[in-house]
Amino acid sequence: DSGVTQTPKHLITATGQRVTLRCSPRSGDLSVYWYQQSLDQGLQFLIQYYNGEERAKGNILERFSAQQFPDLHSELNLSSLELGDSALYFCASSLLDTAGNTIYFGEGSWLTVV
Amino acid sequence: QKEVEQDPGPLSVPEGAIVSLNCTYSNSAFQYFMWYRQYSRKGPELLMYTYSSGNKEDGRFTAQVDKSSKYISLFIRDSQPSDSATYLCAMSRNTNAGKSTFGDGTTLTVKP
Numbered sequence: 682d683s684g685v686t687q688t689p690k691h692l693i694t695a696t697g698q699r700v701t702l703r704c705s706p707r708s709g710d711l712s713v714y715w716y717q718q719s720l721d722q723g724l725q726f727l728i729q730y731y732n733g734e735e736r737a738k739g740n741i742l743e744r745f746s747a748q749q750f751p752d753l754h755s756e757l758n759l760s761s762l763e764l765g766d767s768a769l770y771f772c773a774s775s776l777l778d779t780a781g782n783t784i785y786f787g788e789g790s791w792l793t794v795v
Numbered sequence: 796q797k798e799v800e801q802d803p804g805p806l807s808v809p810e811g812a813i814v815s816l817n818c819t820y821s822n823s824a825f826q827y828f829m830w831y832r833q834y835s836r837k838g839p840e841l842l843m844y845t846y847s848s849g850n851k852e853d854g855r856f857t858a859q860v861d862k863s864s865k866y867i868s869l870f871i872r873d874s875q876p877s878d879s880a881t882y883l884c885a886m887s888r889n890t891n892a893g894k895s896t897f898g899d900g901t902t903l904t905v906k907p
Contacts, residue, residue, distance in 0.1 A: 683838060714893040724839070724883060724897040737894045771838050773893065780827060780846065780890040786838030 684708065685787035687772050693793045699760040702790045706753055706774030712736070713755040714775075714784065715747055719768035730755055731778055762794045798822050801884055801898030810907050814871040818884035818898045821865065825886040828860050829895065830869045833881045842882075843869065844892070874905045 684707035694700055706713050715727040717740075726739035730749035741747075744762075749755040759766060769789045775782040801818045808814055816830075827846055831839035843858040845851045845867075851858045857870040867886075871878055881902045885895040 683840070685838070712893065723899040726894050726896075729891070729893055737891055739894060773838070775893060778891045778893055780892065781844070782892065783841050783844075784893050786840065788836075788838050 683785040683787060685772055685774050685785050687770075687787040687790050689790055690788070691791045691793075693795060694762060696762055696764060696794055698762050698794075699758065700762065700792065702757040702759070702770050702772075702792075704755045704757070704772030704774075704787060706755070706772070707785055710774035710776050710785075711753065712775045712778040712782075713749055713753070714773040715741075715755070715757050716771040716773065716786075717768045718771060718789070722768075724771075727757070729778065736778065759792070764794050767792060767794045796821065797899075799884065799886055799896050799898045802901055803899065804901035805904065806901060807904045807906060808874055810874060810876060810905055812874050812905070814874050814878070814903060814905075816869040816871075816882050816884075816901050816903070818867050818886075819865055820867075820886055820896075822886075822888070822896075823862075823865065824888045825896075826889070827887040827892055827895075828858070828867050829885040829887075829892060830856075830858055831883040831885060831897075832878075833883060833900070835880075839883055871903075874903075876905050876907050879904045 884898040
């Protein structure tokens with residue numbers, strides 16, 4: 682158990698809908714990362730928050746947004762969902778985001794768009 | 796062309812074999828190199844972390860980085876059935892290792 686908790690574990694929704702994925706980082710970790718893992722694109726970094734502020738952006742679509750709350754939990758919002766958004770979404774956390782800090786992944790949220 | 800290319804596998808070896816997993820990359824700005832292990836339906840877990848060129852050993856695992864050739868490897872000695880998983884290489888340009896570019900993974904099966 683990495684200590685990173687993601688909910689829901691599985692989600693099925695229709696095209697055009699909006700969903701919110703939730704992540705609780707390991708106790709004390711300030712940095713939260715979101716990733717998407719799909720068969721055709723592999724594991725891709727989406728976005729990072731550090732102590733409530735956006736720190737880095739990767740290949741995140743404009744239809745997607747995230748935030749980190751004062752209690753350090755984070756949410757990833759996916760809107761206007763398309764079939765191609767079906768994937769496993771991981772949250773990860775680390776104490777800091779500097780070299781040598783281990784990143785711990787949650788077990789992921791499986792999203793199926795039908 | 797992808798920035799990071801990983802030998803696709805799958806790889807199947809007998810227990811006790813030495814396993815070599817490899818990635819090549821095109822971006823010379825990558826400075827930090829990681830190997831993750833991902834069991835089926837689980838999140839990746841960090842196995843090895845190296846900075847710049849050289850070797851790093853941790854138990855049965857050795858990570859090797861050759862920046863001149865833009866090539867990294869992970870060696871597993873005395874492989875065990877519990878090593879059966881997908882292995883992902885990852886690389887980062889700066890100290891923010893979370894903002895990494897990942898290989899597509901190599902699935903390894905170690906047969907008893």
